[in-house]
Amino acid sequence: MNTLLNKKKEPIDKLAASSAKGHSLGGEALRRMLRSPVAIIGAVITGLFLLVAIFAPLLAPKDPYERYLQSEVILGQGIIPGAQAGFPLGVDDFGRDYLSRLLVGAQNTLLVGVLATVIGVVVGMLIGGLAGAFGGWVDTVLMRLVDVMLSVPSLLLAISVAALFQKPSQWTVIVAVSMVGVPIFARLLRGSMLVQRSSDHVLAATSLGVKRGTIVLRHMLPNSLGPVIVQATLTLATAILEAAALSFLGLGDPDPNRAEWGIMLSRSARQFLDIRPELAYYPAIAIIIVALGFTLLGESLREALDPKNRR
Amino acid sequence: MALLEVRDLKVVFQRRGEKPFTAVDEVSFDVEPGQTVGLVGESGCGKSVTSLAIMRLLAKRGNKVSGSVSFEGADLLRLPDKEMRDRRGRDLGMVFQDPLSSLNPVIPIGLQITEVLERHRGMSRKVASKEAIELLDKVGIPDPSRRLSEYPHQLSGGMRQRALIAIALACRPRLLIADEPTTALDVTIQAQILALLRELVQDTGTALIMITHDLGVVAGLCDEVNVLYGGKIVERAERHALFAEPRHPYTHGLLASIPRLDAGRGEKLVPIKGSVADNIPWDGGCAFAPRCPNALGVCREVSPRLTPDRGGLLRCHNPVVPAVAARGGAR
Numbered sequence: 001m002n003t004l005l006n007k008k009k010e011p012i013d014k015l016a017a018s019s020a021k022g023h024s025l026g027g028e029a030l031r032r033m034l035r036s037p038v039a040i041i042g043a044v045i046t047g048l049f050l051l052v053a054i055f056a057p058l059l060a061p062k063d064p065y066e067r068y069l070q071s072e073v074i075l076g077q078g079i080i081p082g083a084q085a086g087f088p089l090g091v092d093d094f095g096r097d098y099l100s101r102l103l104v105g106a107q108n109t110l111l112v113g114v115l116a117t118v119i120g121v122v123v124g125m126l127i128g129g130l131a132g133a134f135g136g137w138v139d140t141v142l143m144r145l146v147d148v149m150l151s152v153p154s155l156l157l158a159i160s161v162a163a164l165f166q167k168p169s170q171w172t173v174i175v176a177v178s179m180v181g182v183p184i185f186a187r188l189l190r191g192s193m194l195v196q197r198s199s200d201h202v203l204a205a206t207s208l209g210v211k212r213g214t215i216v217l218r219h220m221l222p223n224s225l226g227p228v229i230v231q232a233t234l235t236l237a238t239a240i241l242e243a244a245a246l247s248f249l250g251l252g253d254p255d256p257n258r259a260e261w262g263i264m265l266s267r268s269a270r271q272f273l274d275i276r277p278e279l280a281y282y283p284a285i286a287i288i289i290v291a292l293g294f295t296l297l298g299e300s301l302r303e304a305l306d307p308k309n310r311r
Numbered sequence: 312m313a314l315l316e317v318r319d320l321k322v323v324f325q326r327r328g329e330k331p332f333t334a335v336d337e338v339s340f341d342v343e344p345g346q347t348v349g350l351v352g353e354s355g356c357g358k359s360v361t362s363l364a365i366m367r368l369l370a371k372r373g374n375k376v377s378g379s380v381s382f383e384g385a386d387l388l389r390l391p392d393k394e395m396r397d398r399r400g401r402d403l404g405m406v407f408q409d410p411l412s413s414l415n416p417v418i419p420i421g422l423q424i425t426e427v428l429e430r431h432r433g434m435s436r437k438v439a440s441k442e443a444i445e446l447l448d449k450v451g452i453p454d455p456s457r458r459l460s461e462y463p464h465q466l467s468g469g470m471r472q473r474a475l476i477a478i479a480l481a482c483r484p485r486l487l488i489a490d491e492p493t494t495a496l497d498v499t500i501q502a503q504i505l506a507l508l509r510e511l512v513q514d515t516g517t518a519l520i521m522i523t524h525d526l527g528v529v530a531g532l533c534d535e536v537n538v539l540y541g542g543k544i545v546e547r548a549e550r551h552a553l554f555a556e557p558r559h560p561y562t563h564g565l566l567a568s569i570p571r572l573d574a575g576r577g578e579k580l581v582p583i584k585g586s587v588a589d590n591i592p593w594d595g596g597c598a599f600a601p602r603c604p605n606a607l608g609v610c611r612e613v614s615p616r617l618t619p620d621r622g623g624l625l626r627c628h629n630p631v632v633p634a635v636a637a638r639g640g641a642r
Contacts, residue, residue: 200412207366207407208427208478209400218426222417 029304039300045293052103053110060100062086064259069095078275089282092264093272094256101259102282108260109290112174113240119178120239121232124185131186132193132224133216143190149183158242162251170253170260177242181235188231192224199223226305233298237291244287261287312384313341314518315365315486319378322357322364322542326373334360335542336593337617338378340535344485347512347519349533349550351526351565355587357542358522362488364388365520366405367395382486401431404479408491410471414463420447420474421459424481431482446477450507469500473507480511487512488520493528505531526565530554538562541590541598548623558620558630560605597628605629 033039052059062068069091072081083090089098127146131139149157162168162176196202197220205219244262246252248270252263261283268280322335335357342348350358363369364376367387380387382402387395407413415423424446425439434442440459447455450473463471472492479487489508493501509532512519521533529536529550536553538546538561546559557563564583585602592598593614600610607629617626 200407200409201415203368204405204407204413204475204478205415207368207399207403207405208430209396209398210426210430211396214426214430218418219415223415 029301032304033300036300036303038296039304042293042296042298042300045289046297049106049110049290049293053106056103056107060097060103062097062100064096064100064104065257066097067095068097071095075272075275078272080272080276080279082276090276090279092268092279098279098282101264102261102286105259105261105264105283106286106290108170108258109240109243109262109287112170112177112243112260112262113236115174116177116239116243117181117232117236119174120181120235121185121228123178124182125189125228127182128186128189128191129193129216129221132190132197133220135194135197139190142186146183146186149179150187154180154238155242155245158246159249159251162246168251168254170258173243173246173252176246176251177239180242181239184231184235185228188227189224192227193220196220196223227302230298230302230305233294233301237294237298240287240294241291244283314344314383315342315520316381317341317361317365317378318381320361320364320380321375321377322360322369323375323377324373325375331375333542333593335364337543338537338539340537340544340547342486342518342520344518345512345516346535347509347521347533349521349523349529349536350539351523351529351536352539353524353587356539358524358539359490360542361539362405362490362520362522366399366403366488397431400427400479400484401482402484402486404482404484404487406472406476406479406487406489406492409495410468410475411463411495413475414471416463419460419462420466424459424474424478427478427481442481443477446481447474450474450477450480450511451503452477468496469503472496472500472504476504476507476511480515480517483515484517486518486520488522490522491524493523493525501528508532526554526569538565541587541593543593543598543626544617544624545599545626546623547625548621552621552623556621556633558623558625559627560603560629560631561599563631564604597626605631 033043069081069087073079073091073093073095075093080093081087081091081095087097087099089102092098092101127142131142152160158176158180161179162172165172165175202215202219205215210219240261243252243260244265247260247262248266250266252266253260256263256267265280265283265287268276268283273280318339320335320338321333324332324334326332338357338361340348350361352358360369365380365387367376369376376388378388382398387398390398414420421440421443424443425434425436428434428439428442429436432439443459444455447458452458452470452473458466458470458474463474466474472495476492492508493504496504505528508519508521511517519532521528523529533550535547535549537544538553538559540561546553546557546562548558553562554566557566561583564581567581568583570580583602584604589601590598591601591611596611596613597603597606597615600606603610605627609628613628615626615628617624619625620630
């Protein structure tokens with residue numbers, strides 16, 4: 001009888017121990033995300049994109065810069081060879097393998113998206129964090145600056161920043177796109193810092209004599225990061241779109257050799273949409289799918305981190 | 312000289328475009344080491360504002376605090392900010408009402424204790440961790456070394472409050488302010504937490520200010536009770552005297568509205584009429600007058616003063632006579 005009881009007790013104890021272990025807030029959000037189909041779709045798309053981007057040089061069946069079929073392209077007469085054996089998606093106006101260029105383009109697209117987002121997050125958080133931590137006139141000055149940036153439509157802001165540079169390059173695109181994110185992240189972080197500032201646990205920490213710097217860095221900031229992380233995933237999607245838009249408008253990297261989805265789209269759409277429209281469709285579809293993936297992931301992340309959904 | 316002497320504490324909320332609102336006025340009381348003083352009253356009577364004013368935790372903007380709060384001879388209201396920060400947590404501790412929201416959700420319990428130890432007692436992280444385990448053990452948290460790495464949401468409500476008390480007591484403050492520490496807990500846990508507080512006060516000689524609306528808590532814990540109404544002390548008495556013979560009609564009403572085991576079958580509870588919204592300003596009479604069964608004409612004309620009454624203090628023109636009060640005796 002006694003042994004039976006003991007046997008029964010053991011798994012329950014184990015269960016209790018495992019359920020009590022390592023349930024940080026992030027862990028719980030992750031578990032909740034794994035149960036949501038939207039999150040899984042978003043994660044799969046994003047994951048595939050990341051894999052393709054990282055291993056693009058290995059995956060590309062051909063050299064993306066080699067002009068294989070250049071002799072068969074007669075742009076003046078409107079002839080670009082279509083899909084054929086060895087070139088499943090056809091070739092571009094230089095006779096380069098389009099599939100290989102799309103795969104390698106994923107890498108550059110990711111680079112632009114990630115760098116633009118990271119710069120936007122860092123600068124935005126610096127502004128928002130200072131405003132939220134100090135309040136008073138620091139807050140007022142910084143936030144009016146942010147208001148000015150927000151009052152300009154995002155694409156127009158990116159265009160004006162890009163136009164400031166003498167020579168357009170990959171970096172001007174990154175900087176221009178990141179400036180679009182700055183006011184959004186600044187606003188967001190300042191808002192949640194202000195909420196934290198009047199929260200009970202910050203009051204409790206103050207009542208314990210914890211120093212102001214520690215309160216800001218250890219008590220306010222980590223609790224304010226949730227919305228910023230979510231916004232970052234969403235911004236990654238718009239950053240890719242905006243980088244593509246800048247390239248499309250001719251403010252991107254002028255180097256025709258570079259394989260990047262925005263550049264590929266803009267070149268195809270402007271120069272030979274009537275001859276081979278699919279050459280514009282492929283990068284466009286790729287951009288849409290990746291943007292969708294990041295958006296789904298970001299949205300489900302937001303839902304998972306929302307304290308109202310916490311059980 | 313008492314450990315803490317609060318004199319004529321007054322807190323005025325000044326919001327732009329609104330009439331200034333006096334939340335706390337003429338509040339004076341002493342707390343001796345090892346003594347437990349209760350501040351009792353309903354929501355909005357100024358209990359919490361009083362405690363926040365003592366700790367200087369009210370925002371400077373929009374709040375005007377006057378009077379003096381002398382702690383071991385130093386006026387807390389006039390100390391430089393830095394010195395006040397050094398004293399908070401070291402000399403003065405505070406336990407809040409809602410243990411979950413008072414703990415930082417994203418860092419483990421252990422770090423929240425060691426943080427204070429490192430700050431005020433200059434301990435290294437390692438020594439502080441050991442001390443933290445002892446503290447958690449002292450407040451009755453089982454398996455304390457495991458709890459150190461756990462997050463607030465993994466603890467039960469009672470354990471969270473114990474952890475919060477452990478944090479507040481980490482540096483052995485000489486004064487602990489407990490702001491409704493049991494309100495968010497269920498009854499059995501409430502009793503445990505109160506027993507814990509009593510034990511700690513007795514063992515360490517810590518002075519305790521107990522802020523509560525629960526007269527049961529007062530009966531079990533406080534030596535001296537201040538009843539607040541509309542921001543002013545309306546009655547002060549030693550615990551037994553207060554429960555045996557409440558003098559102020561408000562105190563009497565509070566006691567009469569508590570269900571009692573020895574009440575006769577079918578005997579109805581007597582509620583206090585009206586609500587705080589019926590208050591009139593103190594300067595034109597007694598704030599409680601509109602709700603008071605004993606109110607006289609003078610109560611709406613002359614603001615009553617706090618006068619000595621049977622060893623305590625009373626602010627009333629027409630106090631309850633003991634014979635009537637006997638029905639509302641100790642619980």
